[in-house]
Amino acid sequence: LARGYASVSSATAHDLLIVGGGTAGINVANQVKATFEAHGYEAPRMSLIDKAELHHYQPGWTLVGAGLKDLSEVNRPLQEVVPEHVSLVKQFVEKLDPTENSLITGDGQRHTYNTLVLCPGMRLDYDAVEGLRDAMGQNGVASIYDYNQVGKVWSNIRDFEKGRALFTFPGSAPFIKCAGAPIKIMLAAEDYWRREGRRSGIQVDYTTALPRMFGVQKYSDVLKRLTEERNVTPHFESVLTKVDGLNKVATFKTKEGEVRKEYDFLHATVSMAAHAFVKSSDVANPKGEVAVDERTLRSTKYDNVWSLGDASSLPTSKTAAGIMSQTPVLAHNLFQASQGKQLDAAYDGYTSCPLLTGRGELLLAEFKYGGALAETFSPYGFSQDKPTRWAYHLKKDILPAVYFGPFMRGQWFGRNAFSRPQF
Numbered sequence: 487l488a489r490g491y492a493s494v495s496s497a498t499a500h501d502l503l504i505v506g507g508g509t510a511g512i513n514v515a516n517q518v519k520a521t522f523e524a525h526g527y528e529a530p531r532m533s534l535i536d537k538a539e540l541h542h543y544q545p546g547w548t549l550v551g552a553g554l555k556d557l558s559e560v561n562r563p564l565q566e567v568v569p570e571h572v573s574l575v576k577q578f579v580e581k582l583d584p585t586e587n588s589l590i591t592g593d594g595q596r597h598t599y600n601t602l603v604l605c606p607g608m609r610l611d612y613d614a615v616e617g618l619r620d621a622m623g624q625n626g627v628a629s630i631y632d633y634n635q636v637g638k639v640w641s642n643i644r645d646f647e648k649g650r651a652l653f654t655f656p657g658s659a660p661f662i663k664c665a666g667a668p669i670k671i672m673l674a675a676e677d678y679w680r681r682e683g684r685r686s687g688i689q690v691d692y693t694t695a696l697p698r699m700f701g702v703q704k705y706s707d708v709l710k711r712l713t714e715e716r717n718v719t720p721h722f723e724s725v726l727t728k729v730d731g732l733n734k735v736a737t738f739k740t741k742e743g744e745v746r747k748e749y750d751f752l753h754a755t756v757s758m759a760a761h762a763f764v765k766s767s768d769v770a771n772p773k774g775e776v777a778v779d780e781r782t783l784r785s786t787k788y789d790n791v792w793s794l795g796d797a798s799s800l801p802t803s804k805t806a807a808g809i810m811s812q813t814p815v816l817a818h819n820l821f822q823a824s825q826g827k828q829l830d831a832a833y834d835g836y837t838s839c840p841l842l843t844g845r846g847e848l849l850l851a852e853f854k855y856g857g858a859l860a861e862t863f864s865p866y867g868f869s870q871d872k873p874t875r876w877a878y879h880l881k882k883d884i885l886p887a888v889y890f891g892p893f894m895r896g897q898w899f900g901r902n903a904f905s906r907p908q909f
């Protein structure tokens with residue numbers, strides 16, 4: 487009894503608890519406050535759990551890998567971006583028990599909550615590919631998906647003179663963030679080598695677990711044309727299973743069986759997976775994603791649990807752009823739930839993938855659930871049928887500035903820009 491009492495009394499109680507201070511967590515913290523206040527209510531007391539030192543603008547990692555930005559431009563200390571109204575718990579969650587409205591952090595502390603927002607993203611799963619962890623960072627192997635390797639991608643591209651360059655797309659779906667990034671870095675590298683006059687000595691191979699270049703047919707067709715013009719050899723339904731870093735040999739599982747390829751340069755998109763504390767808890771679907779209603783963003787199992795971003799089961803491409811459309815919906819529905827009212831905001835699956843195709847050119851893909859096109863600019867005469875310079879500057883210059891400016895303050899609503907969506 488005494489032990490039980492001690493553990494209960496030592497639990498830290500939270501009103502609204504957010505797990506993860508990434509793109510989703512910081513945005514939710516700001517927008518929930520703004521939504522309650524817009525309705526004339528005081529926002530719930532908020533806490534955010536995350537032990538990371540840095541907050542990352544991951545869309546910038548492709549730009550760094552392509553030599554277009556410095557790594558220091560795409561992150562900030564987490565402490566600096568957590569809003570003042572939020573108390574930061576510098577720990578990682580290790581165990582979640584939604585039946586008890588509680589979780590346990592790495593220091594053994596138990597935390598209880600009235601409402602929980604889960605947005606811890608996903609983890610890199612190096613173990614999915616034999617030998618990749620050891621090979622990473624050496625002998626021409628790097629990845630823009632691993633923060634510690636992003637700078638290495640650029641030095642590998644810059645220093646590569648001749649031989650076979652391999653780029654891979656993993657078989658870890660639905661765990662893949664920004665499914666366009668593996669192709670973006672390939673096209674950016676190819677463009678660089680061509681401009682430097684080295685292209686004739688470099689063979690470029692793109693191997694992907696997918697049956698085509700990109701999930702949405704329209705953009706897939708554009709990319710197919712582009713890769714043909716640029717003499718890139720695609721290999722579909724081909725999954726990297728092993729890397730022998732010393733001998734520079736990559737092994738793939740294909741429909742025809744195991745295929746081994748020698749390489750001189752390897753950009754490996756590391757497989758991704760759910761965090762163990764999510765996967766092992768009752769909030770998860772069998773794949774390990776937080777199971778939410780795809781329109782309301784509320785847990786399908788617990789009314790006081792919500793999720794968005796990469797960790798959620800939302801059946802759309804996992805991007806920061808998607809989160810910018812998810813957050814206003816979640817904030818509104820969470821407010822409605824607090825008033826016992828109907829959840830009347832619905833997320834339509836909007837997401838965007840700015841497909842960098844080289845220096846000064848980018849194809850802006852925008853779509854929603856089911857791959858239906860949701861283009862913001864084409865109705866105004868700005869082409870989204872081919873790579874353009876205006877879209878390149880949007881991605882390279884405007885969006886990073888917006889992210890660390892109005893977005894961080896909760897004043898940016900994605901494709902709605904500065905205007906808060908009304909439901």
Ligand SMILES: Cc1cc2nc3c(=O)[nH]c(=O)nc-3n(C[C@H](O)[C@H](O)[C@H](O)COP(=O)(O)OP(=O)(O)OC[C@H]3O[C@@H](n4cnc5c(N)ncnc54)[C@H](O)[C@@H]3O)c2cc1C
Pocket residue numbers: 505506507508509510511535536537538541543544545546547548577578579580605606607608630631663664667761763794795796797804805806807808809838839840
């Ligand atoms: C190379 C690359 C290129 C991309 N390009 C684009 C792009 O061009 N456009 C675009 O819109 N999107 C892009 N994305 C995707 C986008 O960055 C992600 O979808 C977005 O960052 C997901 O946000 P999130 O908050 O869900 O997760 P994250 O931003 O990953 O944040 C998760 C947070 O949770 C914390 N956390 C993890 N485990 C725990 C735990 N156990 N307890 C507590 N906290 C925990 C982490 O420390 C982290 O701070 C790209 C991503 C990559 C990697």
